[in-house]
Amino acid sequence: MSSSITAPKQELSPAEKAIVDSIxxxxxxxxxxxxxxxxxxxxxxxxxxxxxxxxxxxxxxFDHIANVTGTDFPKxxxxxxxxxxxxxxxxxxxxxxxxxxxxxxxxxxxxxxLIEVFPAVNYHERETAEMLGVVFKGHPNLSRFLLPEDxxxxxxxxxxxRLPGRLEAGE
Amino acid sequence: xxxxxxxxxxxRRILEILFWxxxxxxxxxxxxxxxxxxxxxxxxxxxxxxxxxxxxxxxxALYMFDPSKMNPLDPNSYISQLGxxxxxxxxxxxxxxxxxxxxxxxxxxxxxERKLLAKMQYRIGPLYAGRxxxxxxxxxxxxxxxxxxxxxxxRADTLFxxxxxxxxxxLSGALLAVIPVGPTTFIASSAYSLxxxxxxxxxxxxxxxxxxxxxxxxxxxxxxxxALYQMISYEIPLILSVVGIxxxxxxxxxxVDIVNSQSRIWFIGPMILGAIVxxxxxxxxxxxxxxxxxxxxxxxxxxxxxxxxxxxxxVINLAVYIKLYALSSLFTLLFLGGxxxxxxxxxxxxxxxxxxxxxxxxxxxxxxxxxxxxxxxISFGWVWLIGIAFANIFIAVFLRAAGLx
Amino acid sequence: MITQxxxxxxxxxxxxxxxxxxxxFRFTITVEGDTITDCVPDPGYVHRGAEKQTxxxxxxxxxxxxxxxxxxxxxxxxxxxxxxxxxxxxxxxxPRAKYLxxxxxxxxxxxxxxxxxxxQGIFLGHSTMFMWPxxxxxxxxxxxxxxxxxxxxxxxxxxxxxRNDMPESFKPRALKVFDYFEKRLKDYERIFFSSPLFxxxxxxxxxxxxxxxxxxxxxxxxxxxxxxxxxxxIDEPYNFYEDVxxxxxxxxxxxxYARCMVHLIEMRQSMRIIxxxxxxxPQGPVRVKLSPQQRANAGEAYGRVEASxxxxxxxxxxxxxxxxxxxxxxxxxxxxxxxxxxxxxGSHVADMPAIYWSLDYWPVEADR
Numbered sequence: 015m016s017s018s019i020t021a022p023k024q025e026l027s028p029a030e031k032a033i034v035d036s037i038x039x040x041x042x043x044x045x046x047x048x049x050x051x052x053x054x055x056x057x058x059x060x061x062x063x064x065x066x067x068x069x070x071x072x073x074x075x076f077d078h079i080a081n082v083t084g085t086d087f088p089k090x091x092x093x094x095x096x097x098x099x100x101x102x103x104x105x106x107x108x109x110x111x112x113x114x115x116x117x118x119x120x121x122x123x124x125x126x127x128l129i130e131v132f133p134a135v136n137y138h139e140r141e142t143a144e145m146l147g148v149v150f151k152g153h154p155n156l157s158r159f160l161l162p163e164d165x166x167x168x169x170x171x172x173x174x175x176r177l178p179g180r181l182e183a184g185e
Numbered sequence: 186x187x188x189x190x191x192x193x194x195x196x197r198r199i200l201e202i203l204f205w206x207x208x209x210x211x212x213x214x215x216x217x218x219x220x221x222x223x224x225x226x227x228x229x230x231x232x233x234x235x236x237x238x239x240x241x242x243x244x245x246a247l248y249m250f251d252p253s254k255m256n257p258l259d260p261n262s263y264i265s266q267l268g269x270x271x272x273x274x275x276x277x278x279x280x281x282x283x284x285x286x287x288x289x290x291x292x293x294x295x296x297x298e299r300k301l302l303a304k305m306q307y308r309i310g311p312l313y314a315g316r317x318x319x320x321x322x323x324x325x326x327x328x329x330x331x332x333x334x335x336x337x338x339x340r341a342d343t344l345f346x347x348x349x350x351x352x353x354x355x356l357s358g359a360l361l362a363v364i365p366v367g368p369t370t371f372i373a374s375s376a377y378s379l380x381x382x383x384x385x386x387x388x389x390x391x392x393x394x395x396x397x398x399x400x401x402x403x404x405x406x407x408x409x410x411x412a413l414y415q416m417i418s419y420e421i422p423l424i425l426s427v428v429g430i431x432x433x434x435x436x437x438x439x440x441v442d443i444v445n446s447q448s449r450i451w452f453i454g455p456m457i458l459g460a461i462v463x464x465x466x467x468x469x470x471x472x473x474x475x476x477x478x479x480x481x482x483x484x485x486x487x488x489x490x491x492x493x494x495x496x497x498x499x500v501i502n503l504a505v506y507i508k509l510y511a512l513s514s515l516f517t518l519l520f521l522g523g524x525x526x527x528x529x530x531x532x533x534x535x536x537x538x539x540x541x542x543x544x545x546x547x548x549x550x551x552x553x554x555x556x557x558x559x560x561x562x563i564s565f566g567w568v569w570l571i572g573i574a575f576a577n578i579f580i581a582v583f584l585r586a587a588g589l590x
Numbered sequence: 591m592i593t594q595x596x597x598x599x600x601x602x603x604x605x606x607x608x609x610x611x612x613x614x615f616r617f618t619i620t621v622e623g624d625t626i627t628d629c630v631p632d633p634g635y636v637h638r639g640a641e642k643q644t645x646x647x648x649x650x651x652x653x654x655x656x657x658x659x660x661x662x663x664x665x666x667x668x669x670x671x672x673x674x675x676x677x678x679x680x681x682x683x684x685p686r687a688k689y690l691x692x693x694x695x696x697x698x699x700x701x702x703x704x705x706x707x708x709x710q711g712i713f714l715g716h717s718t719m720f721m722w723p724x725x726x727x728x729x730x731x732x733x734x735x736x737x738x739x740x741x742x743x744x745x746x747x748x749x750x751x752x753r754n755d756m757p758e759s760f761k762p763r764a765l766k767v768f769d770y771f772e773k774r775l776k777d778y779e780r781i782f783f784s785s786p787l788f789x790x791x792x793x794x795x796x797x798x799x800x801x802x803x804x805x806x807x808x809x810x811x812x813x814x815x816x817x818x819x820x821x822x823x824i825d826e827p828y829n830f831y832e833d834v835x836x837x838x839x840x841x842x843x844x845x846x847y848a849r850c851m852v853h854l855i856e857m858r859q860s861m862r863i864i865x866x867x868x869x870x871x872p873q874g875p876v877r878v879k880l881s882p883q884q885r886a887n888a889g890e891a892y893g894r895v896e897a898s899x900x901x902x903x904x905x906x907x908x909x910x911x912x913x914x915x916x917x918x919x920x921x922x923x924x925x926x927x928x929x930x931x932x933x934x935x936g937s938h939v940a941d942m943p944a945i946y947w948s949l950d951y952w953p954v955e956a957d958r
């Protein structure tokens with residue numbers, strides 16, 4: 015569909031180009047998903063994610079965790095966990111949001127926890143664990159956080175869970 | 186109201202209401218009885234009811250406030266021979282300057298406090314009970330409290346639990362007994378009045394702790410202990426601040442002598458430090474903001490008053506406000522010259538004016554202060570107030586020795 | 591509050607789940623004597639599944655549901671959603687809409703901060719500090735009503751622009767309100783923030799050092815009071831924040847008093863921003879009319895905005911249909927929650943109310 019006012023295209027700033035070059039140091043461990051103005055995303059596999067996170071913190075200087083998104087992709091039979099970082103002390107990086115994504119198969123949703131690298135992901139990972147059924151290895155406490163303690167259904171943010179009384183999502 | 190399903194509950198409910206009415210009735214009925222019936226009948230018509238309905242001169246009612254100006258017919262009349270006249274102990278204890286007067290004044294103080302705070306906070310305050318600015322609000326609250334159910338916790342110690350309101354009212358009443366409101370208007374005057382008043386003030390922490398303990402609730406108990414800490418820590422500066430007054434009044438502990446020795450200058454002038462210490466410790470004794478930790482509900486504990494419902498709560502609250510009135514009267518007697526004032530207005534009225542001014546000064550800090558933390562409160566009481574009170578004593582000794590006062 | 595004795599001198603107290611004026615949230619502290627030795631927060635009492643519900647509604651339909659999470663801050667909570675949706679739909683909103691969004695956003699910031707100040711008064715036992723800010727807040731709510739049409743939840747900053755235009759009478763009224771409120775702020779400083787008892791209860795209480803603040807990921811006034819000059823309005827300017835000038839406060843002391851002062855200064859700066867916007871606002875349309883069945887391009891978008899309590903973010907994943915595939919909300923209250931155990935452990939029990947509310951934790955927003 016089209017709209018009468020479209021957003022203008024923006025150029026990449028030097029900061030983003032510098033990040034893209036730095037990521038080249040990681041070699042195979044990280045793949046760039048997209049580079050847009052102020053938004054960069056890379057993907058890593060679950061064996062490398064702790065190392066890549068340390069790289070993000072120490073070399074790329076993104077030290078402030080913003081968000082942890084968990085998404086269920088039943089078509090790919092995977093659950094993707096995205097970590098979003100902001101930077102406080104990094105030079106000129108204040109406007110960037112850096113995302114680190116990792117896909118795990120739905121049958122085996124185990125992922126190492128990033129809590130050693132970023133202590134702030136404590137509650138975010140806990141919420142993702144209970145909403146999607148992802149198990150973060152190394153997390154000290156994965157008990158129920160937002161859901162009631164006696165929740166006995168499947169994790170609610172999986173696409174297989176239907177809100178009672180609603181049309182199917184996507185209809 | 187709780188649901189009544191059989192005759193036994195009905196009878197108990199009636200007896201309960203009757204019980205409280207009988208306690209409140211003397212406080213309301215007696216002064217009405219005196220003012221309307223006995224006084225006029227006594228002064229003008231002797232005891233002959235039949236020929237008295239049309240000639241009542243109401244200005245004679247003022248004599249109720251100063252018994253020394255009583256009609257000389259009074260001692261011979263039948264009523265005072267019965268011991269019920271306005272010069273009798275019963276009248277003084279129950280009506281003026283005793284319980285009824287203090288209770289009605291305290292009810293008005295509650296209304297006054299709510300109005301004053303509301304004006305400070307850009308609000309209106311009580312508005313509907315009574316045509317003018319809701320002046321009947323506290324009476325309406327009292328009336329409402331009469332009809333609520335008295336709940337006693339199941340495992341509470343019933344005897345001590347129910348004894349606390351009576352004990353507090355008795356203590357407040359005893360405090361009123363030694364405070365004179367005019368040169369000859371008092372219930373009891375002894376050579377040790379000031380000491381008696383301070384001793385009675387020391388009983389309140391014990392009763393408070395008893396209230397907290399008898400509720401059988403861990404938090405009420407902790408609240409009672411905190412109230413105990415607060416009151417005991419602040420009693421020593423209270424007593425020390427008064428020692429300066431005793432020195433300056435020539436060693437007399439009688440209130441009438443203390444007021445008379447203020448004829449040259451009111452003691453608030455030279456004893457300003459003592460006045461400040463007395464003021465701060467009095468606020469802590471009655472648990473007013475900023476010292477209302479025992480009643481705070483957003484802190485950890487629930488407070489020692491938690492388990493008290495309906496009239497229990499009403500009577501304890503009234504006792505606390507009567508204590509506030511008594512402390513304001515003490516301040517007036519000790520520092521502000523008591524009943525001294527220019528001639529046409531009687532001394533009693535001057536006393537009341539000064540007491541009401543002091544009550545206002547006690548109420549106002551509630552508008553602009555947050556609560557003090559318990560450890561800050563106790564360290565402040567033990568370190569600073571005792572020091573200032575000692576400085577005050579030295580000033581008093583110096584003034585007395587130099588012959589200035 | 592429920593207690594159990596766990597050891598000879600240790601008490602476990604459960605505080606909540608209902609606080610006066612502050613919502614449904616429970617945390618359990620273990621008390622030894624007068625010191626808190628452990629704190630376990632327990633949110634989730636108002637979890638309503640907002641994120642799941644957005645997958646069943648199209649982009650415009652989710653707005654009223656999402657804004658009710660953060661009741662005191664409605665304009666700011668849906669703005670990142672609108673920004674991310676517009677990025678996915680590939681549209682740009684007209685400039686007048688951006689200025690109007692800024693005006694409402696700053697108005698909302700003042701409203702939220704005044705509510706925060708009032709409840710801080712309740713927690714400290716100061717009744718006037720509760721009455722005055724809530725009374726003044728009503729004037730700003732009336733200002734918001736002139737533009738938005740409702741008092742609290744007006745669903746204003748929707749994808750495509752804003753819903754209503756500003757009436758002619760808004761500007762003189764707003765200027766009158768700001769003159770009045772600036773005088774009142776001087777009164778607040780004199781009476782509330784200079785009172786010795788208030789200083790005794792907030793100075794040096796609940797200190798969060800700078801490195802801990804960054805490592806724990808806190809945002810908003812808590813971060814600014816910990817010596818970090820970070821604000822999304824200057825880090826990643828959206829709307830037209832780069833064209834107005836304002837200050838972002840930051841303090842070195844990192845204690846509760848610094849957080850109170852940050853809130854106070856932000857209120858002043860908000861008024862300054864609105865004044866400048868009212869001068870600069872151009873004429874023009876306020877909305878790009880979208881059909882409710884608007885499709886978004888497939889992809890991801892992340893929108894960031896400075897809400898009253900901190901930086902708010904929306905991560906939207908779209909698969910090209912009329913309904914979003916996944917919406918993840920990054921809430922400032924949730925990000926600040928991790929500071930609560932850190933600050934409470936080791937402090938006095940009596941400091942607990944002051945510290946808890948100075949973090950400005952709003953349970954409904956954190957639970958979504």
